[in-house]
Amino acid sequence: MASILESEIREQPAALERLLKTQSGRAREAGHLLARHDIRFIVIAARGSSGNAARYAQYVLGRAHRVPVALATPSLYTIYGQPPRLDGALVLAISQSGSSPDIVSVLEEGRRQGRPTIALTNTPGSAVAAAADVVLPLEAGEERSVAASKTYSNSIGAIALLFSVFTEDKVAADELHRMPEFVASQIDLSLREVDGLALNDARSAAIIGRGVTYTTAHEIALKIRELSGILVEAWSPADLRHGPIAALVTGSPVIGVAPPGPAQASVLEMLAELRGRGANTIAIAEDRPPVDDVLRIVGDVPEWLSPLTAVVPGQVAALRVAELRGLDVDRPAGLQKVTLTR
């Protein structure tokens, strides 16, 4: 019997389509909210898979508004009791459960200071939702597996929707509305081709991405780690060169997230260098770059939307390697669906 996780991975195109069909109005409401304020920068509070979606927002919303995007340091709001002045800020929270007290604290402080606040959450009745001016429900449906799949992809979708609404860019909107179909093709392709064998013997692995694809690298790393117990880290090529490259073991798998786009050259260069050092290099790519193995992604997806498709081979690889290892993919050892950190 297929796992709940596998069925939730399969639900991603339908969930994304539901989000795009039902939430354009809320996204416009968020746009109106912003138009009433002078936004100099964006502060995002999120953790776990939502924290990976926040990395996407750093690039995409940063480009929409051409403003810097900061990831919040929640402990300043909670244990230190020294929240920053938020003049000029938009405060955005991303939380599938909507129940993390530290994320709520950041939103509440934004509201106390009269700043516009937006929540992306799969739980519209949650504390996070209650603390925001505009709530954009993720519309992923109930997620029963502990490892996030459709709530992650709908967080990415919701950020992309905000981008297309904020910029009033019709090309971007068209590109986004074609994505459910591309994600469906991607899931078919990956379920057919990805067997997890390349990871099964590994004790550790690295995933490389940059810019927009850095998001995907982090989410794949988290997925493999939580499902299989393999120690996986995500890196940008620049940060990898500053030390961590020394700990990459000869023969260990290195996956580069390399869809076509501005970030591709930098990732492929790093893979070539690591291949020269004896790493087992794998590219998530449309074509056939000179690496040891390719996890194929479907064509015609612009880089800014690639997180929706490029994450799928990673999700499936994580699922398959956990199955090969005889692990319970729906309830990984020692994890809870909802975490409550103050």
Place this chain on the structure above:
Amino acid sequence: MASILESEIREQPAALERLLKTQSGRAREAGHLLARHDIRFIVIAARGSSGNAARYAQYVLGRAHRVPVALATPSLYTIYGQPPRLDGALVLAISQSGSSPDIVSVLEEGRRQGRPTIALTNTPGSAVAAAADVVLPLEAGEERSVAASKTYSNSIGAIALLFSVFTEDKVAADELHRMPEFVASQIDLSLREVDGLALNDARSAAIIGRGVTYTTAHEIALKIRELSGILVEAWSPADLRHGPIAALVTGSPVIGVAPPGPAQASVLEMLAELRGRGANTIAIAEDRPPVDDVLRIVGDVPEWLSPLTAVVPGQVAALRVAELRGLDVDRPAGLQKVTLTR
């Protein structure tokens, strides 16, 4: 014969004292620069050990100005060619070599937009220094070992110096000026007590910190990783609960950075939980919390300055485990002192 790295670790108190003696004037100049601008947030560009120092600046400078601190996303300035509007920003670069092109790009963009720019660098004649309004030389002296020690601690010292000058807080200034002596005692203590044995059998390890101590966790992780090849990751307790906790192996070492202060309880709680799951727990602590082993730190150091002392047992542990493994501690495999990413 002792390694260059060990001698550079020993030089840290003298290097810190030199910085504090010679650079208060430059720190005040930085303060005057800021006073002439309306600062709503701070953007920091840095990588590697300097990136870990940037995490410290997120907490400390964020508290000095009570403004959010964002880590820059350099690829938006370089490969994407879409730098953000920086109205309201102070741009700060931290780079020991001063030669990373992507860090230079962020500073240059700040200057182009008429924003105040500050560089902390150990190389005052560098490209990073040339692109900044105020340069605060780190005064660490030449660092010959590839793994940073005294340039890291002087980056922390420089940020602490900016904090004490910006806030005109005499208590903070006094606390800072006592630190060279505390660091000297800490180095004596750690060189005497830390043997690296607890790490020698490990393939992987985790380091936990939160708030101010999160900085130290990241720097210790980087140090052990680059010197020994052990796979080490740094986590906040909150992020660890969101998935990565599943990949912590029973028996593998987990080091919690737990000096007295607001972050301590959260770190010790996490260690207790992990100890219950069979991890080999080690605390960097002044006293004797209920863990398997303690790496002692000297007393009477306030939490905000603990990164200067609490990193030392980690530096020494990294050095000793690399020696136990017969590795070249001054030239770790595959690393370069200066990295050049666009």
